[in-house]
Amino acid sequence: MPKSATSTDFPILETYLDAIWMEKGLSENTLAAYRRDLQAFARWASLRHQKTTDISRADIENYLAHLLQAKRSPRSAARALSCLRGYYRYLLRSGELREDPTLDLDSPRLGRPLPKTLSETDVDALLKAPNLEDPIGFRDRCMLELLYACGLRVSELTGLTLSQLSLNQGVVRISGKGGKERLVPVGEEALHWLQRYLKEVRPALLGETPSDVLFPSRRAQMMTRQTFWHRIKQHAMTAGIQKSISPHVLRHAFATHLVNHGADLRVVQLLLGHSDLSTTQIYTHVARQRLQSLHAKHHPRG
Template identity: 45%
Template sequence: MEDKIQQFLTYLTVERGLAQNTIISYALDLKQFKAFCCRRQVVQVNRVERNLVLNYLLELKKTGRSSATISRHMAALKAYCRFLVDEQVLDSDPMANLESPGLQKKLPGVLAQDEVEKLLDQPRIGNTGGLRDKAMLELMYATGMRVSELLTLDLHHVDCEHGYVRCTGKGSKERIIPVGTIARNFLLEYLGRGRPKILGGKVENALFLNMRGQRLTRQGFWKIIKKYALEAGITKIITPHTLRHSFATHLLENGADLRALQEMLGHADITTTQIYTHLTQSKLREVYNKHHPRA
């Protein structure tokens, strides 16, 4: 079983081109499934059957795993079993037509438009770090990029003259996203007087740098946005993707086309994008209840 899991992970990396974080997540989930199989004395991969999988999912539920965790394990197992069928290790797919019972997508937390304004007003552009932060947060809200995409940008990925950014998303898929005037202006200012001061004569391709002149990390970004949220008096839970979710929700609230939003967000499946329609519908319900005389 271990050999087949390693072959599957290699397949995901080489042929599917999945992100490293996804590969690591699948590896951990399948390691746990393998341990369960061993406890049930199933060590040959061709003995993986539907009842075994169902008992495994039941065990996850009994041990108090969240719906999101169980759903993630199911996604890993579905991909793994499809791989085993394609490799002719299994005659039939034990995960076929197996749905996640009662699992719902968790709606992402978003900021109201005035809260985004407060957050983006916090960086002090008179100093180098503040100017970097302002350009970075404005660019993220202007494009809806994932944090990983934002932080892997190099200088040549940004075209301030024509107003677009080219980023590489999940599955190594590249897309081009327009950049608004405000984000573009602060980006130009950062490139002109902020970034050169941080570098101090060193050479680095990364667009956004820490104060040592190296590429900014996800942890570094997380600390920055938490700090500004606190300074802005925002009490909502902030995550690294809060600006991405807010970008998507605000576009839909202002009449953006769902397909265009899917393209900008880099979603392979439009059903992923549709989660934001639930948020806008909730907003409509809130407005209705507040203002309709017979609500």
């Protein structure tokens, strides 16, 4: 197991790191992150003439306050606390300590970051960006239409096969995370593009290659997520969109625009394939933020 140059300064930390490396099979990057957090704490304690085995609950609270005062994010401080919890539980089990100073200690409040999204004007410009004279451009237009119409994950989009699509019923059958299936309505606009694509473009992309892939690459194979990510970046540049954009931003736009137009949150949850409603509730905050900005911009007392 690789060790840092300062690891001999803190032998008890390295004993713990060796133990969790063996027990959990941690990657080198994860192990390095644990080491950085633990050594930073040990250095902080040594400046206060303390050892990590002499720490009280109040000391842990002071350390977290120190991290926040040093402009570390609440998420970073919460990760440091999680690391310390594992360390002190190990010391408790090994008999080095009688009490766990991290017991019942609350994590710093994170506050959920709002997802990046696009305005309806931006989405319209993006959808119109691909060159329809080029079969690849036509395919991309169809993929963007479907992505926005259904709120798919990029892996769900690139992995679609003909058997998952029903033009007659106007739905697409998605196999999402954990193998959970959901039926998502496609919508008239996306259906229009799909019908044209299947008739006019897909046969040309496949040539003589038999395939069930709905959106094949130039080589008549299943497209990678990375390829589509680069394609959507190019189309965003063509559309003059300055914001950072990815396929997932269109998924967020799908959900945000539904909520903005009054869609029930549980319906949005089903369409997105979220197993927990709390994951979907972030879009109520996005909608509220949008309403507040509109009020501030247009109300005479805003």
